[in-house]
Amino acid sequence: MKIVKVETLCLSRPHELERQWATHTFRVVKADCAIVVITTDEGLQGIGEACAYGVPSLIREWVDWLSPLLIDRDPRDPGIVMHPNGRSARYDCAVAGIDCALWDLRGKIEGRPVSHLLKPNAQHRVKLYASSGCRYDWRTNPNQVIEETLSYLDDGYEACKVRLGTHWAWDGVTTDRFIGLMRDLSSAVDGRMELMVDGNQRLTEDQALEIARELDRLGFAWFEEPIPQADIDGYARLNTAVDIPISGGEQFTTVEQFRPYLEKRAYDIVQPDMGWCGLTEGMRIAEMADHYDIDVVPHNWHNGLMTMANAHYVAALPRPRICELCMIQGPLQWDILADKPFIKHGWLEIPDKPGLGVSLSKNLEERFPYIEGHYAVSVER
Ligand SMILES: [Mg+2]
Secondary structure (H helix, E strand, O other): OOEEEEEEEEEEEEOOHHHOEEEEOEEEOEEEEEEEEEEEOOOOEEEEEEOHHHOHHHHHHHHHHHHHHOOOOOOOOHHHOOOOOOOOHHHHHHHHHHHHHHHHHHHHHHOOEHHHHHOOOOOOEEEEEEEOOOOOOOOOOOOHHHHHHHHHHHOOOOEEEEOOOEOHHHHOOOHHHHHHHHHHHHHHHOOOOEEEEEOOOOOOHHHHHHHHHHHHHHOOOEEEOOOOOOOHHHHHHHHHHOOOOEEEOOOOOOHHHHHHHHHOOOOOEEOOOHHHHHHHHHHHHHHHHHHOOOEEOOOOOOOHHHHHHHHHHHHOOOOOOOEEEEOOOOOHHHHOEOOOOOEEOOEEEOOOOOEOOOOEOOOHHHHOEOOOOOOEEEOOO
């Protein structure tokens, strides 16, 4: 069997005005998607979604450039496996899309789900957490984050992650005010859901420590990326100072990048994304994290095909925990798939089918033509 074609579908869908979401100092105006499709001479196709943060059109350029290394090769040949370099998000996302597509193809060749190729006794279903809390505005209605979280509880989700809202300086928001909102959120949820906060690297160490202590007291499940990623020692100090796990690493694509964070115990949970690092490297990262007794909970944003890769990954982890699910991507998220996986009460069933277990809808490029340009515009007040 030989690979005869490697291509990248670049897709977009503009958000309706009411669906646009604003956080910190930017407003997201469209949903993007990049899908790598690898075709063999026997007509089998492997599909893998690359993280759109690598920019779909630039991911396609890299995939095209790398394709001579794949054409005419057997998809089962271990020699064709590519590795992320940890330096270029665009290159790494292209490699990740190719890697996920190759795993899907190998699963189809062997007639087994990817999760079973990664680990023979992988879980058959994966718990999801609702990831959002992205659109609340401190000026108009900060309580929107509570209303939104309760709506996910109504949908059966048992865990939800929220963020910091619009730029604090615009409205004189302090850590005290944020802590007050998290207390209100916690009492509204009243123990019926696990709660997490993603700081998106926006806080100082002092602010982060103050908030972490309160989240700890309130029983939040983790505190993600509170401070700038490069501050390893700051992360290590925070992680030592509180019981609540400090998490991060969504932009890291190699086990080497995780090394200082693991050695210094800077994170209690690491969050690689299979659309960004690929399943091959993702499994190496998971093995090393397990060696340090650190949990893996993948970052998972964007669309349904990447959710499938991350779900198969969670199912095959040494200690499967939970998978992120973006709640605000709009119709593109699942419309790219002809056969959406079964999701109920916040659990995703791993399809009992070969590969990633899903297929692409028809005419995607006509239905969702790619829109050049950044997915967000910056907002000033
Ligand atoms: Mg995050």
